[in-house]
Amino acid sequence: MEKATTILNLTEDEFVHSGNRACSGCGLSIVYRMGLKALGKNTILVVPPSCLTVLQGLYPVASTKLPCVNVTFASTGAAATGVRAAMRALKKANVNVVAWAGDGGTSDIGIQALSGACERGENIIYICYDNEAYMNTGVQRSGTTPQGVLTTTTPIKGKLQEKKDVPSIIAAHGIGYVATASAAYPLDLYDKVKKATTISGPRYIHVHTPCPPGWNFDPRYTIKVGKLAVKTGLFDLYEIENGVFKLTGASLHLLGKTRLPVSEYFATQGRFKSLDAESVAKVQKQVDAKWANY
Amino acid sequence: MVERKYCDMISRSKPGPGDGGNTGSWRVMRPIINLEACIPAKTGKKSCFNCWLYCPDCVVTKTIPPVINYEYCKGCGICAEECPAGAISMVAEATPITEDK
Amino acid sequence: MHIIESGNVAAATGVKLSRAQVIAAYPITPQTPLTEKLSEFVESGELAAEYIPVESEHSAMAVCIAASSAGARAFTATSANGLLYMVEQLHWAVGARLPVVMCVANRGIGAPWTVWNDQQDTISQRDVGWIQLYCNDHQQIIDSVIKAFKLAQTVSIPVMVCYDGYLLSHTYMPFEQPEQGKVDAFLPAFAPKHFLDPENPGNFNTVTLPDVRLDVDGNMAPGYIEIRHNLQEDLRAALLTYENIDREFEKEFGRGGNPFIEEYKCADAEFVAVCIGSLSYQLRDVVDMMREDQVKIGVMGVQIYRPFPDEAIIRALAGKRCVIVFEKALSYGNQGALYADIKSALYSSERKPRIHNYILGLGGREIKTQHLVDALAKSCASPDTFGDSPRWIGLKLQE
Numbered sequence: 001m002e003k004a005t006t007i008l009n010l011t012e013d014e015f016v017h018s019g020n021r022a023c024s025g026c027g028l029s030i031v032y033r034m035g036l037k038a039l040g041k042n043t044i045l046v047v048p049p050s051c052l053t054v055l056q057g058l059y060p061v062a063s064t065k066l067p068c069v070n071v072t073f074a075s076t077g078a079a080a081t082g083v084r085a086a087m088r089a090l091k092k093a094n095v096n097v098v099a100w101a102g103d104g105g106t107s108d109i110g111i112q113a114l115s116g117a118c119e120r121g122e123n124i125i126y127i128c129y130d131n132e133a134y135m136n137t138g139v140q141r142s143g144t145t146p147q148g149v150l151t152t153t154t155p156i157k158g159k160l161q162e163k164k165d166v167p168s169i170i171a172a173h174g175i176g177y178v179a180t181a182s183a184a185y186p187l188d189l190y191d192k193v194k195k196a197t198t199i200s201g202p203r204y205i206h207v208h209t210p211c212p213p214g215w216n217f218d219p220r221y222t223i224k225v226g227k228l229a230v231k232t233g234l235f236d237l238y239e240i241e242n243g244v245f246k247l248t249g250a251s252l253h254l255l256g257k258t259r260l261p262v263s264e265y266f267a268t269q270g271r272f273k274s275l276d277a278e279s280v281a282k283v284q285k286q287v288d289a290k291w292a293n294y
Numbered sequence: 295m296v297e298r299k300y301c302d303m304i305s306r307s308k309p310g311p312g313d314g315g316n317t318g319s320w321r322v323m324r325p326i327i328n329l330e331a332c333i334p335a336k337t338g339k340k341s342c343f344n345c346w347l348y349c350p351d352c353v354v355t356k357t358i359p360p361v362i363n364y365e366y367c368k369g370c371g372i373c374a375e376e377c378p379a380g381a382i383s384m385v386a387e388a389t390p391i392t393e394d395k
Numbered sequence: 396m397h398i399i400e401s402g403n404v405a406a407a408t409g410v411k412l413s414r415a416q417v418i419a420a421y422p423i424t425p426q427t428p429l430t431e432k433l434s435e436f437v438e439s440g441e442l443a444a445e446y447i448p449v450e451s452e453h454s455a456m457a458v459c460i461a462a463s464s465a466g467a468r469a470f471t472a473t474s475a476n477g478l479l480y481m482v483e484q485l486h487w488a489v490g491a492r493l494p495v496v497m498c499v500a501n502r503g504i505g506a507p508w509t510v511w512n513d514q515q516d517t518i519s520q521r522d523v524g525w526i527q528l529y530c531n532d533h534q535q536i537i538d539s540v541i542k543a544f545k546l547a548q549t550v551s552i553p554v555m556v557c558y559d560g561y562l563l564s565h566t567y568m569p570f571e572q573p574e575q576g577k578v579d580a581f582l583p584a585f586a587p588k589h590f591l592d593p594e595n596p597g598n599f600n601t602v603t604l605p606d607v608r609l610d611v612d613g614n615m616a617p618g619y620i621e622i623r624h625n626l627q628e629d630l631r632a633a634l635l636t637y638e639n640i641d642r643e644f645e646k647e648f649g650r651g652g653n654p655f656i657e658e659y660k661c662a663d664a665e666f667v668a669v670c671i672g673s674l675s676y677q678l679r680d681v682v683d684m685m686r687e688d689q690v691k692i693g694v695m696g697v698q699i700y701r702p703f704p705d706e707a708i709i710r711a712l713a714g715k716r717c718v719i720v721f722e723k724a725l726s727y728g729n730q731g732a733l734y735a736d737i738k739s740a741l742y743s744s745e746r747k748p749r750i751h752n753y754i755l756g757l758g759g760r761e762i763k764t765q766h767l768v769d770a771l772a773k774s775c776a777s778p779d780t781f782g783d784s785p786r787w788i789g790l791k792l793q794e
Binding site for chain 2: 007008010012014016017018019020021022023024025026027029030033056057058059060061062063064065186187212218219220221222223224
């Protein structure tokens with residue numbers, strides 16, 4: 001295995017400009033910054049509507065130093081396919097073609113095009129930053145919003161349904177590399193994106209991405225909140241390489257240890273405030289059952 | 295007949311900083327690094343750099359000592375929260391003036 | 396080379412001769428034989444292109460948009476509901492100014508399901524900003540595809556090449572296949588000014604503000620409305636460019652000369668039947684029959700619907716006694732779209748003809764020559780008492 005990247009040897013090259021329109025303490029900003037560091041200069045980005053559309057800048061100023069094509073909401077997987085097809089047709093090798101979408105753009109409106117691209121075995125990297133709701137439009141529930149979360153379209157009872165497990169859906173396509181990562185573990189994220197660039201075929205990375213305004217917490221706690229999601233065993237860091245599942249990083253360290261109670265994570269965010277003790281106990285049971293199988 | 299110069303306008307943005315303007319003006323609290331506590335500043339060695347790593351806005355340098363670009367720092371406070379030495383404090387940008395009565 | 400093939404194969408052959416580099420398509424009747432033929436060309440190595448069997452028409456156009464943004468010549472084809480499934484993408488392709496070429500084998504729209512021919516699919520997309528070319532026979536299909544690629548990349552606007560489903564897509568007719576060398580000379584490689592390039596990074600189709608804004612070099616960049624105004628100006632100018640491209644094509648291949656409208660016995664006509672697509676050739680027979688009865692009538696086929704060739708249409712129709720517009724589509728709740736456009740073009744003319752509107756053939760209803768004769772006879776007999784509402788031909792309503 002490649003040696004894990006450390007803060008000290010992490011590249012100082014930046015591909016995102018300061019002074020962009022991302023919110024203060026934005027989890028996506030961390031994920032994007034790290035992801036682009038790992039991808040490097042020879043990359044073409046494909047981006048559907050999402051907070052990233054705003055972060056990337058308003059015409060005529062771009063906050064990303066890489067070529068990027070903004071595409072329609074449902075078309076990300078297919079558009080990445082098209083960029084790659086052009087690269088083949090024009091005999092341009094060694095370019096990372098990277099789709100970068102939010103959770104709504106991935107798990108809901110974009111899943112058909114993504115599934116098509118995975119089934120066809122397209123040589124693309126797809127990164128989903130999962131902030132667990134439609135944040136750019138003002139915090140509406142998405143397929144990946146966890147149960148019980150207050151959003152602007154689940155304003156009183158919280159979301160009734162459970163979070164859609166997108167990485168498992170993508171893994172079911174039998175693609176070579178599926179990984180999860182978190183904004184709170186940027187070096188782990190960096191290494192996973194870096195590894196993805198060395199593999200061909202469809203690669204999917206699902207990144208848990210805290211959102212201070214959408215999750216209702218003080219922006220200074222973005223990393224703390226993200227780490228708690230992992231340390232409570234709610235969001236797990238793993239890789240599925242050629243069908244083989246393995247926990248990684250902070251989640252791997254949790255194996256055989258006592259995890260923090262999920263209530264501790266819920267308490268950090270206003271979006272969970274409608275959860276009653278019974279619901280919290282139910283989630284704790286689900287998490288315990290999941291970990292019993294690891 | 296001379297033909298038109300086609301496609302003279304297209305939404306293609308050029309990279310540059312400050313799309314959101316001087317985002318430092320968003321700040322309510324200002325991060326101040328205490329160089330006596332900051333690990334790389336104190337030791338003079340390349341070390342720690344958590345503030346640089348976790349900064350969402352690329353406004354902290356990976357230098358000894360780390361330097362914050364206040365023109366664009368949005369004042370989120372992640373650097374203060376993640377500094378293992380507690381060397382960064384968030385200070386109010388505007389302190390209310392108490393006027394003499 | 397003279398060959399006898401279907402309209403779909405004529406289109407596929409045009410695409411092959413144009414050396415499309417990225418092709419993405421999703422099957423829909425009656426377009427399917429076209430994409431089947433293209434995948435065969437690609438698999439056999441006759442055409443060095445990437446063929447992407449996408450999972451929807453929306454994705455087909457997404458592939459074309461992205462491939463074109465990256466600098467490749469892109470093609471897709473569809474019909475009916477497939478076209479409508481990609482409507483958002485049609486707007487995107489033209490707003491991004493990408494020279495995608497798409498064939499549409501015209502078919503009626505559901506619900507209720509119909510697989511048969513009319514033109515509601517493309518006519519309903521007249522306002523998206525694509526250039527729309529319509530073909531009357533197989534020769535025009537293959538020639539139009541080649542011209543469409545040249546036009547699209549010259550003006551940076553996508554082009555639809557439309558032809559009637561079944562009537563043209565599935566019938567076999569002889570046509571001349573242009574030589575590859577001549578097509579290569581006519582159609583230079585696609586070399587866009589801007590494309591997705593790591594050496595010169597740019598962000599395409601960014602959110603654009605209502606007002607103008609300074610760029611990073613201190614130059615004023617347009618707002619959304621300026622960009623859209625520029626598209627409209629380019630579309631209007633594209634008529635002249637297409638005329639020049641058609642002339643160049645005629646010089647090289649000996650065919651063409653009527654890029655906007657195709658007139659038959661119109662010079663001395665008092666009455667002119669107007670339509671889009673293969674119906675115009677059926678109407679030629681009707682015109683011949685009526686000419687035997689001393690009716691001074693001609694027929695005009697509209698070959699480019701957007702941008703609308705209003706000047707050519709005014710030249711052709713001003714001063715006529717009556718213009719009779721036949722349409723296999725309808726702007727529901729109003730009139731035939733072509734009828735309304737022709738009326739509007741002639742509004743400024745001092746020699747306005749009477750104009751009549753007939754709707755026919757929707758969902759593949761057979762268009763009987765006798766129906767056309769009856770309709771035209773009625774219009775020619777009483778041009779002044781028709782009214783502004785369209786009349787429907789061949790309806791079988793219970794009394």
